[in-house]
Amino acid sequence: MQAKSFLPPQRTLMGPGPSDVNPRVLAAMSRPIIGHLDPVFVGMMEEMKGLLQYAFQTNNALTLPVSAPGSAGMETCFVNLVEPGDKVIVCINGVFGTRMKENVERCGGTAVLVEDDWGAPVSPEKVEDALKGNPDAKILAFVHAETSTGARSDVETLCRLAREHDCLSIVDSVTGLAGSPLYVDDWGVDAIYSGSQKCLSCTPGLSPVSFSERAVERIQARSHKVQSWFLDLNLVMGYWGGGGKRAYHHTAPINALYALHESLVILAEEGLENSWSRHDRHHAALRAGLEAMGLSFLVDAEHRLPQLNTIHVPEGVDEAAVRGELLNRYGLEIGAGLGPYAGKVWRIGLMGHGANEKNVLLCLSALEAVLADMGAVTPGRALSAARATYAQQG
């Protein structure tokens, strides 16, 4: 069997995630391995819990990184909170809402759907109607930041409605965390999951989650065992739970956790509010440049995520060819559309470490060059518009 070491090319990742990783995070990942029950490692985990609580703006004791990607974080929320026969109101305004429905059904629950257009936010009015019409519903589940469209929904209002109707809330903030305002405690979120590879600018593979006390009580009072042994929080709590003694559950992904810890240290150094406003600032410049090229956004300005910019592919342009050119000529990755928007939109990420002026200028220059070569845009407008926006920001 012959094979060689894999030497990846240098890319700039401006898709829907994974995003560009801070070199400090890569350096942390390659530090010497220690045991997952080593007292020094346990100390690092305790510190990480505090850093995650800061990122989520919560005091929830049950705040930890699930040892697998965001989809497993989603599944952690559903398998622990949904019991067979439970009714769950699931809001669908993109790919990840449909995945929540799948999760509910695979847990033996019944999903009541609240559907909005892909690209629109979740409608609080429709949610309120669904809650009123289903007084036996136990959970409201929705996506804060839809990675498939770039739409932002109103977490505060939706979680308030859930509490008013005696429901727990499950919130997907895979793309939201650290990129857009999120206050888990103040907004009354009961269960939330995110991903390491979006606005935290860590490598993919971990999913930070947090559960309120109400949610923990529900988990501890279950009448059926959690269907997943790996994701059963009653067991995971024995390892990540309150300090001191750690019961072996599974082997933690040690070096990946070094990386997440470093990315959270970087976030704490910058400050959460500063991270949010940095995403806004660079989004404004990118938007100005894209609009100067004549490109338009899928999501209306009010509900647009700064960290994920979804734009319509101009009429007659082969979108995959454009992405191929960007990758081959500039080492630049942007994302394709999903579901009904496959072939119709591009998704441009400005996430975490990648939300910077250099990336904005590269993206605009490269996209303008490729589209101008195809005769789809008039060159020479994008950069000046972006620069003017930066100049106005001072």
Next chain:
Amino acid sequence: MQAKSFLPPQRTLMGPGPSDVNPRVLAAMSRPIIGHLDPVFVGMMEEMKGLLQYAFQTNNALTLPVSAPGSAGMETCFVNLVEPGDKVIVCINGVFGTRMKENVERCGGTAVLVEDDWGAPVSPEKVEDALKGNPDAKILAFVHAETSTGARSDVETLCRLAREHDCLSIVDSVTGLAGSPLYVDDWGVDAIYSGSQKCLSCTPGLSPVSFSERAVERIQARSHKVQSWFLDLNLVMGYWGGGGKRAYHHTAPINALYALHESLVILAEEGLENSWSRHDRHHAALRAGLEAMGLSFLVDAEHRLPQLNTIHVPEGVDEAAVRGELLNRYGLEIGAGLGPYAGKVWRIGLMGHGANEKNVLLCLSALEAVLADMGAVTPGRALSAARATYAQQG
């Protein structure tokens, strides 16, 4: 929020895993990130599949690394192959057999137990009786290399019995793969899972799995959806499956996969048989040294795994204090006992990159020094016994 970068100490990991990681693997992990749908990444994944097929000695098309630790690999096998109501014969001779039983039950299956002493191998006679007594059983599940005891069971015989009774086999080889002989195709294994952090000497967090055609047919013919969306191989196959186009399922843990790829390249460079015999060689020297100190093994010589040496704690010795001294004085980690052996045994790993003469000599010297300080052994015997064994090996 204040926190500093985490700078782990340098350890030598000789517990039951994670094991010492080859520096080449750590270097690979910190290479620049690229997208999980990037054509270059997809090429790397195809190569990885071939490398995993080599490590498992199989041509199974469905051979891939699950994006989570070994426990999730275990769960992948059970949730995909067990349907509600299915009867599964589960062999228990240690911790990981009991975990298999949990998995079966959480899938709605019925576990028929075949129990052996912890430290003994699975008894083929008892398995044959269970198969005869349960003609409606659909699966036989057992552990190749029990990480809790260091016992090796006879995969070839057990899988042959499963086939004779028209059962599929599920085999746990978390600690076995690359450390002990394993021929997935020749021995007729239907589903097998391993871990990255044992004899592959990669960081923890990934679980290589492989499924026979018979197993794939069973998965495709299921009458119930797989209860886990994240681990549903019908969906995962769309991403890892046959070359060409990759359907997005979840974001692959890119840098962790770089690391696994590198560890598999290192294995291919050495050659699988050479890796197995290296584990045997260093085990023989370690065993000689331990026995010269008067320490005895839990598992009889015939069924002992070279990569995991479980020894009785001498009468009157505080085992946790010994491990603490080894860690603090020498930066050396060995493992504690689990379950009924907690406090009664140590588990010393010689896995992958860590199966080398330097580690054997360090372990013997350090353990002898600490135990001699406690008056539990007479110093001066261990190293000469180990050296004599190496000398005999030529």
